[in-house]
Amino acid sequence: MKPRRAIPDLRPLDPLQSLKTKLGVLVAATATLAVLITWLGLQASLGPSRTFPLAIVLSLLLTQILARGMTSPLREMTAAVQAMADGDYTTRVHATSQDEVGQLATAFNMMAEDLESVEKTRRDLIANVSHELRTPVAALQAQLENMVDGVAEPTPAALEQALAQTERLTRLVTYLLDLSRIEAGASALSVGQIAVGDFLEDCAQSLSMVEAGKGLNYVVDVTPEDLMLEADAERLHQVITNLLQNAIRHSPQGGVIRLDGYPVDDLVVIEVSDQGPGIAPQDREQIFERFARGSHGPVATPGTGTSGGTGIGLAIVRWAVDLHGGHIEVADSAEGATMRVTLPARSHPAPGVTTMPAE
Known part of the structure; x- marks a missing residue:
C-alpha cells in the first residue's frame, strides 16, 4: 500500500511582508466571498436559507486554505522541535514568506544549524578525548602489569616510557582545563x-x-x-x-x-x-x-x-x-x-x- 501524499500547502499570501496585512487580506477575502455568494444566490432565487449556509461554508473553506499556508512554518517548527528532542538536528523549516512568521522560521533554521554544529563538536570531543585517554592509559597499564608480573624489569627505559605516558595524560588534562577556561570566558593576564x-x-x-x-x-x-x-x-x-x-x-x-x-x-x-x-x-x-x-x-x-x-x-x-x-x-x-x-x-x-x- 503506497503512503498517502501530503496535500501541499498553498501560500498565495507569501509575498506580503506583514502578518497584519495578511490577516487583513484574509478577512477582506472571506467577507467578499460571502457577499458574492449571497448576491449570486439571491439572483438565482435560492433564498436566504440556502444562500447563507453556502456562503459561510465556502468562506470557512477559503479561510482554512489561506490560514493553513500562513501557519505551515509554525507546524513545521513544532515537528522540528520534537525531532530535536529525539536527537535529530537535521530537520529544517520551509521558510518562503516575508512576514514575522517567515523571519521566525529563518531564525529557527539558523538556530538548528548552530545546534547541529554544537552536537557534532560534542561528539567529536567525546570521541577524540576518549581515544586520547585510552591510548596512554592502556600503554601505561600494560607496562605496569608486565613489571608487577615479573615479565619486564623496571629498568630506567621502561620507567621512562611509563613517565612519558603519564606526561601525555597530564597534557590532555591541561588542555581540557584550558578549554574550560575558554568556555568560562577567563581573560586575565x-x-x-x-x-x-x-x-x-x-x-x-x-x-x-x-x-x-x-x-x-x-x-x-x-x-x-x-x-x-x-x-x-x-x-x-x-x-x-x-x-x-x-x-x-x-x-x-x-x-x-x-x-x-x-x-x-x-x-x-x-x-x-x-x-x-x-x-x-x-x-x-x-x-x-x-x-x-x-x-x-x-x-x-x-x-x-x-x-x-x-x-x-x-x-x-x-x-x-x-x-x-x-x-x-x-x-x-x-x-x-x-x-x-x-x-x-x-x-x-x-x-x-x-x-x-x-x-
Whole structure:
C-alpha cells in the first residue's frame, strides 16, 4: 500500500511582508466571498436559507486554505522541535514568506544549524578525548602489569616510557582545563618583561629532554639578542610549548626545529618551524578551530606514525595569542610548516582582558 501524499500547502499570501496585512487580506477575502455568494444566490432565487449556509461554508473553506499556508512554518517548527528532542538536528523549516512568521522560521533554521554544529563538536570531543585517554592509559597499564608480573624489569627505559605516558595524560588534562577556561570566558593576564631569547631557549630545552626519542635538533635564533616582550609568561609558555609539541609530533627522525624571534615595528614575531609534511593551504585556518582535522590536526600523519592529538592544542594557542592582542597564522615556507605568532612588544591586550603585574 503506497503512503498517502501530503496535500501541499498553498501560500498565495507569501509575498506580503506583514502578518497584519495578511490577516487583513484574509478577512477582506472571506467577507467578499460571502457577499458574492449571497448576491449570486439571491439572483438565482435560492433564498436566504440556502444562500447563507453556502456562503459561510465556502468562506470557512477559503479561510482554512489561506490560514493553513500562513501557519505551515509554525507546524513545521513544532515537528522540528520534537525531532530535536529525539536527537535529530537535521530537520529544517520551509521558510518562503516575508512576514514575522517567515523571519521566525529563518531564525529557527539558523538556530538548528548552530545546534547541529554544537552536537557534532560534542561528539567529536567525546570521541577524540576518549581515544586520547585510552591510548596512554592502556600503554601505561600494560607496562605496569608486565613489571608487577615479573615479565619486564623496571629498568630506567621502561620507567621512562611509563613517565612519558603519564606526561601525555597530564597534557590532555591541561588542555581540557584550558578549554574550560575558554568556555568560562577567563581573560586575565599577568604581564611582565620577557627576554625572548632566553625564554625560547628554556622552552626548547624543556621539551628536548621529554621528546628525546626522535633525536631532533633545536635551533634558536633571536635578533637582536636582547629582544624584550611584555606578555604573560605562563600563557606565552603555553603557546610555544603547544607549537613545539606539534612540530615534534610531525618532524622526521633527526629533523631540525627552528625557533626564530625578531621585531617588526612595534611588534615581536616568533616563528616555530619544522621539517614535517607541512600544512595544506585549505587547512591553514581550520587547524586553529577546536577538534579540527587537518594535515597537522588530530589524524595520523604519513611518515611519522603518530597521532595528531585531540585538536584542542592549537585552539588554545590562538585563544592565548588573542588575549594578548596578537595574531597567529601559518606562514609560507619552502619546507615543513612554520607557525608565526605576532604579538605587540608593549602590552596591548584584547578589549575586555584585565591585566596585572607579574609577581
